[in-house]
Amino acid sequence: MKVSRTILAxxxxxxxxxxxxxxxxxESVKVxxxxxxxxxxxxxxxxxxxxxVSYVPENATEGKTCKFSSDDVSVATVDAEQGIVTAxxxxxxxxxxxxxxxxxxxxVKVVKDNVTSIKISPEYTxxx
Numbered sequence: 650m651k652v653s654r655t656i657l658a659x660x661x662x663x664x665x666x667x668x669x670x671x672x673x674x675x676e677s678v679k680v681x682x683x684x685x686x687x688x689x690x691x692x693x694x695x696x697x698x699x700x701x702v703s704y705v706p707e708n709a710t711e712g713k714t715c716k717f718s719s720d721d722v723s724v725a726t727v728d729a730e731q732g733i734v735t736a737x738x739x740x741x742x743x744x745x746x747x748x749x750x751x752x753x754x755x756x757v758k759v760v761k762d763n764v765t766s767i768k769i770s771p772e773y774t775x776x777x
Contacts, residue, residue: 680704680712685746685753692725692736693762700732700755702746715748725757 682705690698704713717727719734721742727734734744736759744755 675710677711678706678709680709680748680751681706683715683746683748683751683753685755687755689756689758690734691758691760692734694736694738694759696736698734698736700727700734700744700746702732702748704748712749715746718745718747719743719757720745724759 684703684705686701686703687698692698700717702715715732717729717732719725719727719742721740723738724740724742725734725736725744727744732744732746734755734757736757739759739761741756741758744757746753746755
């Protein structure tokens with residue numbers, strides 16, 4: 650597919666109008682693949698993570714959009730436009746990334762935050 654841009658200029662000299670038109674044709678470059686990072690995420694409930702999408706080739710001019718969705722919103726949700734993942738509850742799910750006919754997946758695991766102890770140093774403090 651060729652994309653054409655038209656540049657139009659007008660000049661007024663003593664009530665005489667002169668116009669010039671130039672058409673520049675450029676080749677459009679379609680997205681052939683996408684890369685999503687990270688491909689695996691381990692999170693705790695309430696935590697957020699951003700997915701980054703890169704388009705291949707880098708100079709692509711056509712098809713640079715994608716949508717995000719979660720297979721299980723009880724485990725993790727995702728903003729459909731921005732790709733921000735939010736952990737909801739423990740479990741595993743996949744986040745789907747779709748750009749045209751290209752489909753990728755990100756594995757999400759949500760685990761409990763298991764803090765079993767806290768050590769304070771020094772062990773003894775005198776308070777006056």
